[in-house]
Amino acid sequence: MAGKGRGPGPVRSTPMARAYDVRAVERKWQRRWSDEGTYEVDADDPRPPWYVLTMYPYPSGPAHMGHVRNYTFGDLLVRHRTMLGHAVLSPFGFDSFGLPAENAAIRTGTHPRSFTDARIEELKESITSLGAVYDWRREIRSHDPEYIKWNQVIFERFLEAGLAYRATAPVNWCPGCQTVLANEQVLADGTCERSGDVVVKRDLEQWFLRITAYADELLAGLDDLEWPERVKTMQRNWIGRSEGVEFDLVVEGRDGSHGRPRLALRVFTTRPDTSFGMTYAVVAPEHPMVDELTTAEHRPAVDALRARAAAASDVERLSESGAAGLGKRGAFTGSSVVNPFTGRPVPVFVADYVLMGYGTGAIMAVPAEDTRDWEFARAHGLPVVRTVQPPEGWDEHGGPDGGPGGAWTGDGAKINSDWLDGLDIPTAKERAAAWLDEQGLGTRTVNYRLRDWLVSRQRFWGCPIPVVYCERDGIVPVPEAELPVLAPDDVEFRPTGESPLATHQGFLHTTCPRCDGPARRETDTMDTFVDSSWYFLRFTDPWTPGMPFDPEVARHWMPVDQYIGGIEHAILHLLYARFFTKALGDVGLAPAGLREPFARLFTQGMIRMDGKKMSKSKGNLVAPSGYLETVGADALRLFHLFVGPPADDVDWTDQTDSVIEGCARFLDRVWRLSVPADGPASTASDALAPEDLAVRRAVHRLIDKVTRDYERWSYNTAVAACMEFVNLLHPYARSDGRHEVVGEAVDTLLLLLAPMTPHLAAEAWERRHGDHVHARGWPVADPALLIEETVTMVVQVNGKVRDRIEVPPEVDEGEAERLALASAAVIGVLNGVAPERVVVRPPRLVNIVV
RNA sequence: GGGGGUGUAGCCCAAUCGGCAGAGGCAGGGCGCUUAAACCGCCUGCAGUGAGGGUUCGAAUCCCUCCACCCCCA
Numbered sequence: 001m002a003g004k005g006r007g008p009g010p011v012r013s014t015p016m017a018r019a020y021d022v023r024a025v026e027r028k029w030q031r032r033w034s035d036e037g038t039y040e041v042d043a044d045d046p047r048p049p050w051y052v053l054t055m056y057p058y059p060s061g062p063a064h065m066g067h068v069r070n071y072t073f074g075d076l077l078v079r080h081r082t083m084l085g086h087a088v089l090s091p092f093g094f095d096s097f098g099l100p101a102e103n104a105a106i107r108t109g110t111h112p113r114s115f116t117d118a119r120i121e122e123l124k125e126s127i128t129s130l131g132a133v134y135d136w137r138r139e140i141r142s143h144d145p146e147y148i149k150w151n152q153v154i155f156e157r158f159l160e161a162g163l164a165y166r167a168t169a170p171v172n173w174c175p176g177c178q179t180v181l182a183n184e185q186v187l188a189d190g191t192c193e194r195s196g197d198v199v200v201k202r203d204l205e206q207w208f209l210r211i212t213a214y215a216d217e218l219l220a221g222l223d224d225l226e227w228p229e230r231v232k233t234m235q236r237n238w239i240g241r242s243e244g245v246e247f248d249l250v251v252e253g254r255d256g257s258h259g260r261p262r263l264a265l266r267v268f269t270t271r272p273d274t275s276f277g278m279t280y281a282v283v284a285p286e287h288p289m290v291d292e293l294t295t296a297e298h299r300p301a302v303d304a305l306r307a308r309a310a311a312a313s314d315v316e317r318l319s320e321s322g323a324a325g326l327g328k329r330g331a332f333t334g335s336s337v338v339n340p341f342t343g344r345p346v347p348v349f350v351a352d353y354v355l356m357g358y359g360t361g362a363i364m365a366v367p368a369e370d371t372r373d374w375e376f377a378r379a380h381g382l383p384v385v386r387t388v389q390p391p392e393g394w395d396e397h398g399g400p401d402g403g404p405g406g407a408w409t410g411d412g413a414k415i416n417s418d419w420l421d422g423l424d425i426p427t428a429k430e431r432a433a434a435w436l437d438e439q440g441l442g443t444r445t446v447n448y449r450l451r452d453w454l455v456s457r458q459r460f461w462g463c464p465i466p467v468v469y470c471e472r473d474g475i476v477p478v479p480e481a482e483l484p485v486l487a488p489d490d491v492e493f494r495p496t497g498e499s500p501l502a503t504h505q506g507f508l509h510t511t512c513p514r515c516d517g518p519a520r521r522e523t524d525t526m527d528t529f530v531d532s533s534w535y536f537l538r539f540t541d542p543w544t545p546g547m548p549f550d551p552e553v554a555r556h557w558m559p560v561d562q563y564i565g566g567i568e569h570a571i572l573h574l575l576y577a578r579f580f581t582k583a584l585g586d587v588g589l590a591p592a593g594l595r596e597p598f599a600r601l602f603t604q605g606m607i608r609m610d611g612k613k614m615s616k617s618k619g620n621l622v623a624p625s626g627y628l629e630t631v632g633a634d635a636l637r638l639f640h641l642f643v644g645p646p647a648d649d650v651d652w653t654d655q656t657d658s659v660i661e662g663c664a665r666f667l668d669r670v671w672r673l674s675v676p677a678d679g680p681a682s683t684a685s686d687a688l689a690p691e692d693l694a695v696r697r698a699v700h701r702l703i704d705k706v707t708r709d710y711e712r713w714s715y716n717t718a719v720a721a722c723m724e725f726v727n728l729l730h731p732y733a734r735s736d737g738r739h740e741v742v743g744e745a746v747d748t749l750l751l752l753l754a755p756m757t758p759h760l761a762a763e764a765w766e767r768r769h770g771d772h773v774h775a776r777g778w779p780v781a782d783p784a785l786l787i788e789e790t791v792t793m794v795v796q797v798n799g800k801v802r803d804r805i806e807v808p809p810e811v812d813e814g815e816a817e818r819l820a821l822a823s824a825a826v827i828g829v830l831n832g833v834a835p836e837r838v839v840v841r842p843p844r845l846v847n848i849v850v
Numbered sequence: 851g852g853g854g855g856u857g858u859a860g861c862c863c864a865a866u867c868g869g870c871a872g873a874g875g876c877a878g879g880g881c882g883c884u885u886a887a888a889c890c891g892c893c894u895g896c897a898g899u900g901a902g903g904g905u906u907c908g909a910a911u912c913c914c915u916c917c918a919c920c921c922c923c924a
Contacts, residue, residue, distance in 0.1 A: 017889060109886035230854050234922065237853075372851085567921070610922085642875070644863060648856080649920075655861060658876050664877085672890095708866080717864065727874090730891085794870045799908045801870055839907050845869050849907045 240449025247442025
């Protein structure tokens with residue numbers, strides 16, 4: 001364990017003595033599951049299919065506790081579903097392209113492939129040693145040439161279908177490194193994480209995937225998914241659909257008369273109802289009309305603003321905290337536009353709080369009803385005209401500085417708006433939009449926050465984009481027969497930040513597949529999110545030649561019945577994968593009817609230490625290896641299931657090791673109960689005594705409880721129920737317990753534990769019965785044994801518990817009330833006072849109100 | 851700034867439909883076993899649910915205001 005001085009594994013100086021040879025048992029069964037191919041399934045399996053998938057990991061070396069937690073949940077589901085009678089598809093793979101391997105190559109001179117393959121072996125080994133089982137025949141590595149090939153085929157099909165295109169886009173450019181940076185590589189202060197230079201925006205030709213073509217379907221499809229609400233909300237916000245109006249603001253003096261061509265600024269607004277309150281207009285610094293709008297007098301200020309905006313990130317530009325500095329972040333162009341609603345001119349500003357990428361890159365500003373417009377108007381001394389009546393006292397309450405109340409963005413009656421006066425906002429919106437339509441000034445449009453997906457990366461360790469640039473033929477895709485395009489091995493990694501591909505002459509220069517003339521290869525690679533956007537489909541059939549996967553086989557397994565992963569992928573990965581599933585269907589590579597990849601999603605909590613997420617970069621990783629040596633995989637798995645609800649975060653503390661040992665102690669108790677056989681045999685052949693029956697009832701209540709807990713992802717309470725049951729069983733089995741009752745109890749316990757602690761369950765079961773516990777069916781509770789003979793009825797007086805009475809479960813209201821009022825404790829408390837009211841909820845409760 | 855989550859015993863957590871605040875574990879204490887200790891077995895405190903208000907016969911649970919921590923977005 002790095003950095004914290006707690007040392008690997010339990011702090012105890014001598015390892016705790018265990019009831020069985022944990023390491024030998026765990027190794028035996030891991031080998032057995034692998035050798036016998038127990039969890040290999042095929043599409044022609046007669047059992048109903050069930051697809052469980054845990055997000056494939058980036059191979060960063062041996063597993064850490066986050067992996068353990070993740071793969072414990074996944075493995076539990078695989079084994080549980082199998083016991084329920086399904087053919088469970090449980091594949092594993094590696095998201096093996098990415099920056100860390102490339103950085104390691106620069107640092108050590110090792111080729112990213114050998115570095116990555118070594119990390120994969122480590123991770124694979126540690127995942128296996130947890131007892132997690134997979135159909136390893138289906139393993140995917142995204143840097144595998146076969147996977148690269150199909151990635152490239154998919155890209156070319158998208159290109160053909162118009163879903164991939166090349167366009168100019170502003171990118172983060174580091175002048176020091178002479179390269180493009182991903183947003184994550186730009187520090188909060190706008191500098192490059194590597195060189196420290198100030199990162200600037202620069203327009204470059206980049207490849208995009210047209211995810212926006214699916215914006216509406218991506219939004220609508222969320223409704224039917226069994227996903228956590230908050231993930232769905234995050235995706236909805238990310239897509240950011242907004243309905244509004246686009247219309248023209250004619251530049252003053254440029255209405256088309258007097259021999260000068262008409263010039264108009266097109267703006268987008270979601271609030272056409274506020275148009276009468278427009279007191280200025282704003283264009284983004286990148287807007288193409290800025291030059292034409294700017295008069296000579298104001299050019300220096302405008303140019304300075306544009307230079308500063310080019311250096312700022314979108315986040316900085318939109319941040320409210322920067323509102324104080326808005327005075328410096330806007331400049332008057334010297335031009336005015338005419339508000340078509342009032343016929344009056346308003347000034348046009350350039351300001352960085354308007355982004356070119358959203359809407360039309362220009363807005364009408366209504367400070368009375370928009371917070372940022374309000375701040376800007378105040379900074380520049382611009383007028384404010386309210387068009388919505390704020391609630392009583394709004395302005396009197398005052399803003400932060402005691403001035404008027406600020407922008408009012410809520411509902412209210414329209415004012416100062418001529419023919420809209422008195423209307424509510426929705427109606428006024430509708431009327432204003434209709435008017436613009438009638439006047440031929442504007443149209444209703446839908447805008448999305450979602451942008452097309454920029455997939456170009458100036459990196460070496462990624463999937464090459466399979467096109468060449470020919471002087472004669474332009475962009476030419478590499479013919480499918482020549483795929484995959486692979487990066488050359490004889491490259492040199494230099495700490496310049498520049499992809500070695502861009503300077504490798506042998507790779508760079510090629511011939512055009514169409515005209516055989518000289519051509520240049522694309523040297524950008526694809527965003528690694530492309531690899532992860534269809535790997536779940538490849539898992540269903542990585543074998544059929546000539547296609548990435550057979551759509552018919554994919555149809556058999558898809559959608560993934562249960563997808564498991566971290567909340568950090570709530571937006572990008574999960575949105576891209578949804579997009580790919582739809583797009584692949586539309587280009588004929590995936591089943592056409594398959595529109596959603598993941599029917600159910602579960603996002604597990606993360607592991608924290610000292611209040612921070614446990615991660616390699618924070619240097620607070622805890623490795624499972626020490627625990628595997630001491631308490632074993634089963635105890636560690638049990639800990640992760642027991643520590644709390646799976647969706648909650650886990651705090652790794654000084655006391656965690658003790659809790660893990662407690663889990664190991666519990667497993668020892670189970671072992672002693674189950675091996676070699678049962679408790680002392682009873683010779684009695686007569687009917688079960690009440691104490692025997694009590695154990696049988698407890699067994700069936702346990703089946704019922706654990707089964708329901710598994711279904712609701714409440715593993716912590718399932719484990720607690722098993723512990724409680726062992727506490728009950730232990731004295732019975734160790735004294736005069738009947739052979740067959742103890743046998744049923746222990747067998748049931750092992751079956752219920754089999755998905756959680758597979759090695760112990762398998763070994764104990766084999767010793768008892770000689771076969772595989774995981775091949776047995778999931779136990780079913782006998783309803784007759786679930787019926788309670790009596791229940792405890794609580795008797796309250798004014799909500800305070802005064803007595804408890806044992807009653808039959810089917811007791812009726814009248815009898816319950818009679819029993820309650822007859823209680824000596826109640827009579828004593830009432831002391832002759834007649835009840836005012838009696839609330840009867842048989843058979844659990846009677847509340848007497850006086 | 852917006853959205854979401856969490857807050858119960860010294861600690862991790864239960865309480866599934868508004869009905870007995872405690873299932874389980876950790877740590878602590880006691881007893882048994884032991885030459886002794888560990889292991890093992892048995893027994894056992896300790897909170898009134900972050901704060902305040904409301905609804906209700908009855909609130910950890912529903913509503914409102916606030917506080918603290920965490921996550922996501924801007």
